[in-house]
Amino acid sequence: MLAYALRRLGQSALVLAVMSFLVFLGVYAIGNPIELLVNPEADQAERLRAAAALGLDKPLLVQYGVFLLHAAKGDLGRSFVYNIPAIQLILERLPATLELALAATVIAVLLGIPLGLLAGLKPHSWVGRSIMAGSIVGFSLPTFWVGLVLIMVFSVELGWLPPNGRGQTVSLLGVPVSFLTWDGLRHLAMPAFNLALLKLSLLVRLTRAGTREALLQDYVKFARAKGLPMRRVIGVHVLKNIMIPIVTVIGLELGSVIAFAIVTESIFAWPGTGKLLIDSINQLDRPVIVAYLMVIVAIFIAINLVVDIAYSMLDPRVRIGTAAPAH
Amino acid sequence: MRIAAETAQPAPERAPAGEAPWRRFAAEFCESRLAIAGVVLLALIVVAALAAPWIAPQDPYDLAQLDVLDSKLPPGSQSLSGHTYWLGTDDQGRDMLSAILFGLRISLMVGVASTLGALAIGLAAGLAAAYFGGWVDAAIMRIADIQLSFPAILIALILLALLGQGAGKIIAALITVQWAYYARTVRSSAMVERRKEYVEAARVLALSQPRIVFRHLLPNCLPPLIVVATVQVAHAISLEATLSFLGLGLPITEPSLGLLIANGFQYLLSGKYWISFYPGVALLATIVAINLVADQLRDVLNPRLQR
Numbered sequence: 266m267l268a269y270a271l272r273r274l275g276q277s278a279l280v281l282a283v284m285s286f287l288v289f290l291g292v293y294a295i296g297n298p299i300e301l302l303v304n305p306e307a308d309q310a311e312r313l314r315a316a317a318a319l320g321l322d323k324p325l326l327v328q329y330g331v332f333l334l335h336a337a338k339g340d341l342g343r344s345f346v347y348n349i350p351a352i353q354l355i356l357e358r359l360p361a362t363l364e365l366a367l368a369a370t371v372i373a374v375l376l377g378i379p380l381g382l383l384a385g386l387k388p389h390s391w392v393g394r395s396i397m398a399g400s401i402v403g404f405s406l407p408t409f410w411v412g413l414v415l416i417m418v419f420s421v422e423l424g425w426l427p428p429n430g431r432g433q434t435v436s437l438l439g440v441p442v443s444f445l446t447w448d449g450l451r452h453l454a455m456p457a458f459n460l461a462l463l464k465l466s467l468l469v470r471l472t473r474a475g476t477r478e479a480l481l482q483d484y485v486k487f488a489r490a491k492g493l494p495m496r497r498v499i500g501v502h503v504l505k506n507i508m509i510p511i512v513t514v515i516g517l518e519l520g521s522v523i524a525f526a527i528v529t530e531s532i533f534a535w536p537g538t539g540k541l542l543i544d545s546i547n548q549l550d551r552p553v554i555v556a557y558l559m560v561i562v563a564i565f566i567a568i569n570l571v572v573d574i575a576y577s578m579l580d581p582r583v584r585i586g587t588a589a590p591a592h
Numbered sequence: 593m594r595i596a597a598e599t600a601q602p603a604p605e606r607a608p609a610g611e612a613p614w615r616r617f618a619a620e621f622c623e624s625r626l627a628i629a630g631v632v633l634l635a636l637i638v639v640a641a642l643a644a645p646w647i648a649p650q651d652p653y654d655l656a657q658l659d660v661l662d663s664k665l666p667p668g669s670q671s672l673s674g675h676t677y678w679l680g681t682d683d684q685g686r687d688m689l690s691a692i693l694f695g696l697r698i699s700l701m702v703g704v705a706s707t708l709g710a711l712a713i714g715l716a717a718g719l720a721a722a723y724f725g726g727w728v729d730a731a732i733m734r735i736a737d738i739q740l741s742f743p744a745i746l747i748a749l750i751l752l753a754l755l756g757q758g759a760g761k762i763i764a765a766l767i768t769v770q771w772a773y774y775a776r777t778v779r780s781s782a783m784v785e786r787r788k789e790y791v792e793a794a795r796v797l798a799l800s801q802p803r804i805v806f807r808h809l810l811p812n813c814l815p816p817l818i819v820v821a822t823v824q825v826a827h828a829i830s831l832e833a834t835l836s837f838l839g840l841g842l843p844i845t846e847p848s849l850g851l852l853i854a855n856g857f858q859y860l861l862s863g864k865y866w867i868s869f870y871p872g873v874a875l876l877a878t879i880v881a882i883n884l885v886a887d888q889l890r891d892v893l894n895p896r897l898q899r
Contacts, residue, residue: 280738288750405879407830409837409850410872413857417865428861521743528745531838532857543838546753554753561746569741 270574277566285336288558289329332555341559342552346545351556355538359560360440361431362537365529366522368444368453369460370515377465378511381472382499388477396469403466408525412459412532419455426455429534456533460526464518471514475507482506516572520565620892630884637878641696648690649675652847667866680866682855688866691852692874698848699875702759703829706766711821713767714774715810721775722782723805733779736772744769748831752840762841766828777820781813815893822886826879833875849875 323331335342341352384396420428432452434441443449479485480503488498527539534540538557545553622628640647667680667688679688717736721729739747751765785791786809794804833850835841837857842848847855849871856867 401883402880405826405883406876407833407879409834410853410875413853413860413868413872416860417869421861421863421865524743524746527749528834528838542749543840547839558750562742565742 269577273570273573277570281562281566284562285333285559286329288555288562289332290325336559341556344545344550344553346548346550346553351552352560354541354553355556355560358536358538358541360442361535362523362526362530362539364442364444365453365456365460365526365535365537366519368457369464369522369526370519372457372461373464373468374515376461377468378472380465381469382476382504384469385473385476385480386499388473393473397473400466400469403462403469406462408459408463408528409532411462412456412529415455415459416532427452428455431536456529456535459532460522460529463525464522467514467518468511471511472507475510476503479503479506513572513576516568520568523561523564617892621888624888624891626884627888630881630888633877633881634885637696637874637881638700640693641700644690644693644697648687648693650687650690652686652691652694666864667870679870680864682852682867683859688852688870691847692849692871695847695849695852695871696874696878698759698842698846699829699832699850699878702763702766702832702842702848703825706763706770706828706832707821707825709763709767710770710824711774711817714771715778715817717771718775718778719782719805719810719813722779722786723801723809729779732775736775739769739772740776744827744831745834748835749838749840752835757841757843759842759846762832762835765835766831769831770824770828773820773824774817777816778813781816782809785809785812819886819890819893822882822889826882826886829875829882830879 332342339352340350343349344351344354347354380396384393387393416428419426430452431443431449433446433448434443435446435449436442443453484506485498485502488502489495493502526535526537527542529535530537530539531543538560541553542557544550545557645651679692681687682691717732721732748765748769751768752761755761755765791804791808794808799808832841832848833853836848836850837854839854842851844851852871853868853875856864856869856871859867
């Protein structure tokens with residue numbers, strides 16, 4: 266078990282190292298930030314001085330070495346635009362993204378599991394069919410277009426919900442959050458639902474398939490033969506057994522929710538890391554792009570690692586073969 | 593996106609032996625009315641996109657034909673020169689219907705080109721992995737695994753942030769994102785096929801390795817690949833639209849549907865919905881049509897459901 270965990274940890278470190286080099290190499294190749302940062306009327310000497318001050322005049326490998334050395338100390342460079350440490354910028358924006366991602370996951374779970382259960386129990390009724398049709402539509406719709414239509418309907422036509430921003434935040438253990446104020450909740454509703462839609466469709470399908478399979482099992486037949494009420498059979502016998510794959514998928518998908526938040530945040534001007542990334546790409550703010558990617562890659566690797574190790578603890582068979590990600 | 597085939601359909605009469613497999617395939621495909629609707633819709637969209645230069649009321653790239661006085665007109669308004677803008681105009685006085693037809697062309701082109709590219713690379717990688725096994729297999733599949741553990745949009749976004757804008761670049765990014773799906777699909781079916789007797793027979797006949805791989809193994813691995821490819825075209829179109837919407841895909845000189853939507857987004861809050869909404873409808877119709885076709889293909893080509 267320990268050997269497996271260590272090997273898996275080693276692999277993760279390797280992936281992180283490779284990704285960091287690729288990201289650094291690639292980001293180095295885009296544009297020349299000096300052109301953007303220095304007054305266009307500056308003369309050559311001034312440009313060189315600025316380049317030297319930012320460390321942009323050194324050879325690529327030296328820049329990477331310096332970057333790694335600093336990264337190990339938690340310093341991922343200073344933002345060219347804001348002139349504060351890039352990691353600080355990311356960490357300031359991270360709570361907004363995490364709040365959005367968690368809200369989306371909660372919506373997906375609270376709606377997806379009951380709907381999937383319903384569709385699984387009555388697969389041929391019109392309710393079951395319309396839930397499935399809805400989930401196909403949920404899969405087909407591009408996230409950004411759904412966001413647009415939401416704004417069109419609820420902000421422009423009906424005027425119920427604000428189209429952008431985070432609203433009023435309050436501090437919870439030193440972290441600003443929106444969901445504790447009415448204004449914040451109104452701002453959170455649309456982006457969270459927008460982000461949840463894809464996961465919602467996925468959960469509906471997963472729960473439905475699991476329910477249909479479980480209903481045919483002997484333990485369900487036995488529980489029913491014993492005369493247990495249907496509520497108990499579904500709530501305890503069925504639900505408990507289908508939760509294992511569902512919990513795994515929710516865990517694995519948390520990372521992809523954070524990635525998709527890039528799109529949702531851009532549409533609803535939600536001040537999180539995704540919007541920061543898009544803004545930084547447009548402004549060629551290289552250190553922030555690198556810092557964002559390093560943080561998100563680290564989050565991803567951590568999630569995959571935890572899921573893999575948890576799996577091998579639950580299921581010894583995984584340790585023998587090579588574990589393939591369940592995606 | 594896995595859509596299980598479980599709608600109970602009446603058992604079809606068996607096709608008489610010796611009938612061309614294509615006719616059986618067509619007959620089975622036509623069993624679902626939804627699938628036929630998908631094919632018809634898709635055909636209409638493709639024809640409209642291909643014929644755009646001839647059927648569009650206006651050439652949206654020809655600045656001489658645009659009139660800024662006609663900008664942001666709602667759908668159905670008359671232009672100064674007397675013809676009707678059925679879907680309204682954008683901020684530069686461009687007829688939205690024409691812009692959508694030309695945008696469809698670009699979106700479909702990017703989707704199909706990237707799918708073909710990814711298919712070719714994935715096919716080669718998957719076949720190599722299955723046929724040679726050993727470290728070739730391990731190396732290729734390890735890369736595919738690592739790549740698939742990150743969401744496609746994140747990888748495409750990183751690549752485009754690095755490469756910059758342009759049709760060629762977005763196709764390259766989409767190929768990079770998608771090849772792994774094909775490689776995995778081909779590998780898993782080739783692993784099964786490789787052990788079958790006809791491959792052994794071909795080996796015994798001392799046929800050359802390329803001949804065995806391409807003439808014997810490959811055709812038998814195609815059905816699942818066709819299904820994946822159909823779904824991936826829709827996925828590629830949606831991804832391209834998303835990236836262009838974020839300003840990272842195509843340059844403004846080649847407006848795809850995603851870019852048209854992005855262009856209209858800034859006017860959405862002032863109630864000028866049509867600049868964004870109609871390109872979105874065109875995008876949606878394309879994706880839904882492809883998904884309907886893919887769904888039925890999956891049912892027809894699935895050997896486990898073979899009737």
